[in-house]
Amino acid sequence: MSTDPLLRLEDVAVHFENEAGLLTDESEVVQAVDGLSLSIEENDVVSLVGESGCGKTTLGKTAIGLQRPTAGRVTYRGHDIWSVRDGESDADLSWQEIRQSLQIIHQDPGSSLNPNRRILSILSEPLRQVNPELGTSERRERIYSLLERVGMSPAQDFADRYPHQLSGGEQQRVVLSRALLMNPDVILADEAISALDVSLRVEMMDLMLELQAVFDTSYIFISHDLSNARYFTQHGDGKIGVMYLGQLAEVGPAEQLIEDPQHPYTSVLRWATPDLAAVDTPPQELPMRKIDVPDPIDPPSGCRFHTRCPEAREHCRQTDPKPVPAEESSVRCFRAQSTSPYWDSEPLEEND
Amino acid sequence: MSISSDVLNEPQDRDAIIRMDDVSVTYDSGDSYVLDDVSLAIERNEIIGIVGESGSGKSMLASSLLDAVPDPGQLSGSVEYRPVQDQNVEVLALEDSELRALRWEEISMVFQGAMSSFNPTMKIKEHFIETLEAHNAPVETGLNRAHELLEDLYLKPGRVLGSYPHELSGGMQQRALIALSLVLEPDVLVMDEPTAALDLLMQQSILLLLRELREKYDLTMVFITHDLPLVASLADRLAVMYAFELVELGPASEVINTPTHPYTRALLNATPNLNAPLSEMRPVKGKSPAPINVPSGCSYHPRCPLDTEECRTNHPPADPVTPEHTAACFHWEEARTEISLNYAETGTNDGDWR
Numbered sequence: 001m002s003t004d005p006l007l008r009l010e011d012v013a014v015h016f017e018n019e020a021g022l023l024t025d026e027s028e029v030v031q032a033v034d035g036l037s038l039s040i041e042e043n044d045v046v047s048l049v050g051e052s053g054c055g056k057t058t059l060g061k062t063a064i065g066l067q068r069p070t071a072g073r074v075t076y077r078g079h080d081i082w083s084v085r086d087g088e089s090d091a092d093l094s095w096q097e098i099r100q101s102l103q104i105i106h107q108d109p110g111s112s113l114n115p116n117r118r119i120l121s122i123l124s125e126p127l128r129q130v131n132p133e134l135g136t137s138e139r140r141e142r143i144y145s146l147l148e149r150v151g152m153s154p155a156q157d158f159a160d161r162y163p164h165q166l167s168g169g170e171q172q173r174v175v176l177s178r179a180l181l182m183n184p185d186v187i188l189a190d191e192a193i194s195a196l197d198v199s200l201r202v203e204m205m206d207l208m209l210e211l212q213a214v215f216d217t218s219y220i221f222i223s224h225d226l227s228n229a230r231y232f233t234q235h236g237d238g239k240i241g242v243m244y245l246g247q248l249a250e251v252g253p254a255e256q257l258i259e260d261p262q263h264p265y266t267s268v269l270r271w272a273t274p275d276l277a278a279v280d281t282p283p284q285e286l287p288m289r290k291i292d293v294p295d296p297i298d299p300p301s302g303c304r305f306h307t308r309c310p311e312a313r314e315h316c317r318q319t320d321p322k323p324v325p326a327e328e329s330s331v332r333c334f335r336a337q338s339t340s341p342y343w344d345s346e347p348l349e350e351n352d
Numbered sequence: 353m354s355i356s357s358d359v360l361n362e363p364q365d366r367d368a369i370i371r372m373d374d375v376s377v378t379y380d381s382g383d384s385y386v387l388d389d390v391s392l393a394i395e396r397n398e399i400i401g402i403v404g405e406s407g408s409g410k411s412m413l414a415s416s417l418l419d420a421v422p423d424p425g426q427l428s429g430s431v432e433y434r435p436v437q438d439q440n441v442e443v444l445a446l447e448d449s450e451l452r453a454l455r456w457e458e459i460s461m462v463f464q465g466a467m468s469s470f471n472p473t474m475k476i477k478e479h480f481i482e483t484l485e486a487h488n489a490p491v492e493t494g495l496n497r498a499h500e501l502l503e504d505l506y507l508k509p510g511r512v513l514g515s516y517p518h519e520l521s522g523g524m525q526q527r528a529l530i531a532l533s534l535v536l537e538p539d540v541l542v543m544d545e546p547t548a549a550l551d552l553l554m555q556q557s558i559l560l561l562l563r564e565l566r567e568k569y570d571l572t573m574v575f576i577t578h579d580l581p582l583v584a585s586l587a588d589r590l591a592v593m594y595a596f597e598l599v600e601l602g603p604a605s606e607v608i609n610t611p612t613h614p615y616t617r618a619l620l621n622a623t624p625n626l627n628a629p630l631s632e633m634r635p636v637k638g639k640s641p642a643p644i645n646v647p648s649g650c651s652y653h654p655r656c657p658l659d660t661e662e663c664r665t666n667h668p669p670a671d672p673v674t675p676e677h678t679a680a681c682f683h684w685e686e687a688r689t690e691i692s693l694n695y696a697e698t699g700t701n702d703g704d705w706r
Contacts, residue, residue, distance in 0.1 A: 050551075051551045051553050051554065052521070052522060052523070052550065052551045052554070053521070167639075168406070197405045197406050197578050198405075198578055198579055198580065198581070198619075198622065198623055199405055199618075199619055199622040199623075199635065199636045200622075200635065201622075201624060202622050202623075202624060202633050202634065202635050203622075203635035205624075206635070224551035224552050224553070225552050225624075226552070226626065227624040227625055227626050228624050230624070230626060231624040231630060231633065234630055235630060258626060268553065269552070269553060270626070271556070272552045272553040272555070272556040272557075273552060273626050274556075274579075274581035274582050274584065274585065274625075275581075275585075275625070275626060275627065276581055276584060276608055276620065276623070276625055276627075276628075276695050277625075277627055277695050278585065279584045279585055279604060279605050279608040279609065280605050280609075281585075282563070282585035282586065283556060283559075283560060283585065284560075285560075286557060286560055290506075291506045291523070291554070291557045292506070292521065292523065292524065293521070
């Protein structure tokens with residue numbers, strides 16, 4: 001049992017069905033996540049990057065038990081969490097304990113804080129749940145010291161405020177504090193810093209990483225910005241997963257993935273990341289054959305990226321490249337396979 | 353370095369399409385400034401990036417350009433629009449009907465979040481028709497132009513025009529909105545965080561297309577954003593705002609390669625960058641001031657590592673760094689040596705810059 005990772009996703013798929021409606025006569029299936037495996041260890045950082053609609057949020061929610069997969073398994077310390085939920089597991093562990101140890105913070109902190117309650121009361125709730133034996137004054141002391149810890153000082157003053165009396169960055173600190181008070185093993189940070197001003201993002205990431213050491217938690221960090229993912233992941237000594245249309249195109253340690261991207265889509269994301277050193281040489285040409293992501297209701301055949309990939313060949317249209325795992329990384333592209341028939345196949349025409 | 357004195361003395365002689373002079377916006381009968389004495393000449397056919405954090409006054413600057421400051425804000429100063437050289441229109445003196453015409457036909461605006469700009473019950477095509485009709489423009493010619501603009505933006509015109517807004521992805525909506533804003537052939541396109549709600553790949557793709565549109569339609573573009581690295585490669589010039597004022601203005605390449613105002617330097621150091629060493633990224637210390645509480649003298653002095661008595665009492669004027677580059681700081685020369693950058697700065701590495 002000791003070798004079980006904290007969280008493991010095994011061949012997980014999440015398919016949403018759009019009911020047949022007034023305008024469509026057939027029901028459609030959106031393949032938000034499709035056959036994906038990933039592990040999260042103790043004190044780990046796993047970042048998920050990709051475009052809007054690539055399935056990174058769905059994957060994150062599936063990992064922390066907020067979304068039930070339509071296929072595959074999600075295990076927490078070796079126990080299938082949905083078996084626990086359904087009462088079919090013999091694990092010595094309740095659904096409530098699992099949910100408590102897997103927390104989420106969202107992009108928009110304002111909407112996840114009750115506007116009619118003071119910060120003190122918002123933060124008392126999780127403490128009451130986790131440590132029911134604490135007295136009122138003890139609870140207050142803990143909240144004050146955590147608020148000081150996240151840089152909201154004087155704590156007493158902040159604790160008396162309502163959410164609307166805080167800035168976006170301060171609200172996000174409260175949301176992070178609330179998640180930490182549950183004593184979680186994993187926090188899913190879903191674009192948690194994207195709504196903050198650029199100048200505040202490093203500060204928030206630093207705080208999250210500092211508290212990781214104190215509270216002993218892992219992060220699943222979702223971002224569409226490779227430079228933020230790099231900062232967070234590398235400081236946390238973790239890995240980055242690049243998602244494309246519900247699949248992992250490439251996974252690897254932050255520096256390796258950014259310095260030496262193996263998947264053409266990773267290179268495209270790198271192209272899209274602003275580079276101050278290259279201000280005099282702006283990106284000239286779109287490095288893809290199409291701007292828009294294909295419809296996930298009807299994903300492309302073969303490699304899902306082939307309709308946009310600058311390197312696509314005939315073979316990519318016909319065959320799905322299976323992920324090729326290396327030591328710490330994995331790539332889902334024929335170009336990472338030196339003996340693939342890809343190399344003998346014809347490049348795709350402009351509009352294929 | 354030789355500074356040609358006539359350029360320095362008469363910068364207004366350059367071909368400006370919009371000139372703002374001493375533009376201020378106040379609330380509470382003049383007690384709080386949300387735009388403080390901003391003068392800026394927007395040059396014909398340039399792309400200028402206006403950069404600032406939330407609450408720095410950058411959106412107020414955009415609204416001022418079109419005399420569209422929300423009530424009860426008081427706008428003062430002068431905004432001149434020059435459709436051709438030597439023809440001046442004082443925007444702040446226009447009648448409502450003239451303003452309405454100016455707003456789409458001459459200077460057009462695009463805001464963040466296309467979803468709130470489109471009517472969800474109307475197809476995209478109807479938005480184009482409605483806009484054309486409201487300005488008495490021929491609908492058929494206008495729709496032809498719409499087709500072309502949509503194609504320029506890598507959209508399938510037939511499909512997009514026949515769709516309701518919600519049937520399009522965020523990136524498609526935002527591009528359709530840009531096409532709509534250009535259908536009446538304006539000369540100037542003002543964009544307030546036009547890509548902020550989109551993922552980075554779509555943002556960069558749109559920036560690439562904006563560059564092409566500028567060439568093709570001879571546009572002047574004002575791009576307002578909090579994201580300095582994003583706009584740096586798009587813009588010809590950058591204007592950095594702090595606490596409702598312009599603190600630095602110059603060619604994008606100079607502002608990024610040799611940033612001069614201490615705030616600009618701190619802002620750049622706070623930005624996650626793929627190439628900078630991780631250990632050297634650090635947040636900007638302290639908080640930006642609120643409109644009612646702007647510090648005396650230089651409004652950045654409480655956060656500035658270089659502040660002196662002078663900064664606390666006197667307001668620094670825009671000082672020319674090069675003929676085309678200004679910084680409102682008493683100590684900008686020291687800033688370049690005292691506040692090091694976390695990415696390669698040109699010209700200051702070995703200290704010979706001094």
